[in-house]
Amino acid sequence: MTSEVSRTPFPGKDEPPSTWPGNETVFSIGVDEYADWELERGTGRRIGLHTWHWDPNAGHWCGGWLGFTNVEGHIPRSKHELVSEDPLTVTPSLLCPTCQHHGWIRDGHWVSA
Numbered sequence: 001m002t003s004e005v006s007r008t009p010f011p012g013k014d015e016p017p018s019t020w021p022g023n024e025t026v027f028s029i030g031v032d033e034y035a036d037w038e039l040e041r042g043t044g045r046r047i048g049l050h051t052w053h054w055d056p057n058a059g060h061w062c063g064g065w066l067g068f069t070n071v072e073g074h075i076p077r078s079k080h081e082l083v084s085e086d087p088l089t090v091t092p093s094l095l096c097p098t099c100q101h102h103g104w105i106r107d108g109h110w111v112s113a
Contacts, residue, residue, distance in 0.1 A: 010060045017052040017061060026052075029088065030110030038065065040073045046085065047074050053110075055099040062098050066090070 011020060017034045018026040026036040029051075038048030048067040055062045067078025068090075083089040087108035095102045102113040 012059075013054050016054075017063075026050075029105055029108065033110035035088070035105070038067070043073065045071065045073050046082070047071050048078065049080075049090065049105075051094065051105075053096065053101050055096075055101065058099060062096050062101065064094070064096055066094065 011017075013032070016026075016028075016032070017023050017036075018028065020026075023036065026034050029035050032054035034052045036050045037046045038050060039045065040047045046068075048065060050063065050065050052061050052063045054060075066080045067075040068080055068082040069078045070081045079092075080094075081091050083091055088105055089107060090105045093102060093104045093113060104111045104113070
């Protein structure tokens with residue numbers, strides 16, 4: 001008896017993170033750039049941000065996380081400052097360790113480095 005491993009293909013560029021099940025709160029910050037708040041359990045305080053971007057070289061979505069150093073309840077490994085929630089502004093820049101995608105989130109939009 002052989003067992004087959006079910007492999008679900010990675011979502012393509014036409015299936016951005018905002019369309020994935022459970023990601024109803026994901027919002028666009030630019031072309032092929034998405035984000036969603038990390039909320040502290042119990043308080044709902046915004047303590048970090050999940051981010052995704054399309055990696056054209058690998059042909060898949062890259063995801064990352066960053067925590068805010070200046071927000072009460074932040075996670076110890078946090079390295080970014082939440083400058084503004086609306087429009088969303090974060091400092092310093094973000095660098096994807098997987099594909100080296102680099103830029104800033106300023107005034108609610110992704111700005112490439």
